[in-house]
Amino acid sequence: MLNVQKENIFISTRENQKNKLQRLLTKAKKRQPLETDYIPERWVKNLSTQELTPAERQLLAKGPKFAITPSQIPIKQYIVEIENSISKHLQQPEADKVRGDIVRILEKAKPPSSNITSEQRNALNNLVEDKTRMCLTADKGNAMVVMDAEDYKGKINKMLSVTSTYEKLKNDPTTKSQRQLCNILKSIKDKGELPDHLYNKLRPAGRSTPAPKFYGLPKIHKADVPLRPIVSSIGSCTYNTAKELARIIGPLVGKSPHHIKDTTEFVNKMKNKVIPPDYTIVSFDVSALFTSIPTDKALKCIQQRLQDDDTLQNRTTMSTASICKLLEFCLDNTFFVYNSNFYRQCHGAAMGSPISPIVANLYMEMFENEALAI
Template structure:
């Protein structure tokens, strides 16, 4: 049942659940009926438009339009069908855990042994393996209610509220809840909790998520440091800075935002959203590529809390919709398979793929900015998602 159609009631009991279930099914049937009606109307409109175009356009022009329409339709249909099939398969597997042969999906198709890849010298105990198999995003329930953290977070929210009475009411509600709160039931065993403590005390290992997949990887710390040093000492890819540019970049960004606000080019809401409030230096770390020989590291730069963090998040919403607009764009491996389906490689030729080394650091920044500017100037929907002009966006990039 779609979440938007799920009903809730304070009435308890089996009969109430039956009534709710029947009501949800009737709503779902009505939605399906309305969708079918809408599809039918759209198809009628398409046929009417086609008929009009055939009578008003030259045959050659109409044929080009029809071909472009058919290609666009097939692409959208393929992508939508793939997404819906993935959602359906996931729901079926979640509901009963059965594959198409009736076998248990979880025990037949999932191999927990691959969830933990130990590349270190440490011998992992069964409890350590079990807790690592839960993944890096698994949240362990606390032994006690984190009162101080909740109070601190509440204060941050209250300080942003304009109505003082509402803020005081929120504080009172939080205090009341905390007084009656109890620690949640533990979601791991005592052995697993001890295993976490033992792993955290071991200074000779590093625990990381794999670059691809959901595996957890354990590396010797010295090996990790050696591989990271090899990455940052590559002078063909990186340039060593003589000093920390954080303050200079922040001042440049702040001055730009103040000038725009003074000239009424941005409002206070956007100004506060983009204003840098911290100066955390971005951190570099590596994720092991366990699918490659010797498990090299993929460098990742975390800019959370950095001067340009809010800027990057905002600009991602501005230029993100520009991606994937060409016929050469590949969404994923499934989309690639669909595109080459039926392709015949001529005799004497081969289909090959290339892997770019240090892709992002190899992109010429000036040319990339020129391309982005050109695409933004031709984007008719820019004003719908962004209050800045193309010139402002270009200057904003220059701050980085």
């Protein structure tokens, strides 16, 4: 039975890869090589005081998601990932056979051909080694932005100097927060609301998890190119809990009759509308939305929505009180690190947490309903 399943998966994966390769080859025939293309300013925005070389511009135009082929096969990485997989899913005889096959394949394997030119590889090395410049992804448009490092640091420090929004901490609060989260999760588990597998998933692994990291994305569509503050919480002690809460609370969003999911839904709703001659369509953008959300009011709103949700038990075994306790903890732990210094966001939801967009949307829906009721 195991061999049949393996063969079916192999055949399916092979066909998918062949179809993908054919699509890529078809697209490649319809255009000229990248090296002869004109690279518009929109794809590479140079805000630094240094000129970009043609090779640097060509390299950056490939975008932040372009994967450069390695000069050597990452054998150790392959072995670790394959071993983790086969040890969990295969019995000893079958696992040993797979290990033998992998060894024979890796012994004959050769590094893939480079997908960038030698000039571009030199340009990559120069950009990495040059500490006076920084290569960033634009906040919108997927463009690559090159800034002077001092300019970037100056804008970051200016943001963090606003004491009404950020508070500098004397010590790293990670260990304390990790301990508090473990206590909350254990109390929920002891009440029988958290199964063992989920408890082990949400509990911070190891003695110390990394603190969330603060950085900025340049808003090249605005004057003076301000930075959008981002707090990357990936790998932090609250990240897995925030993801689980996002899964549980996410379905509550969109219950308002005025909710628009995306631009496609907006177009579909507006395509048959007739705008009178003396009317015009306008849009408004809330400045610093996440950091402006009053979390205490947002928590009360979410608690009420959870109590009114008849489908909540289909998504979790936790009670509304336990969900709100974890949510309050994630919203209160807004600390992060930048340049080896620790800060705390004084109010609002952290930009970068998986739960923040949902909390912001639910609060804005409540705010909208209250405004319409007036």
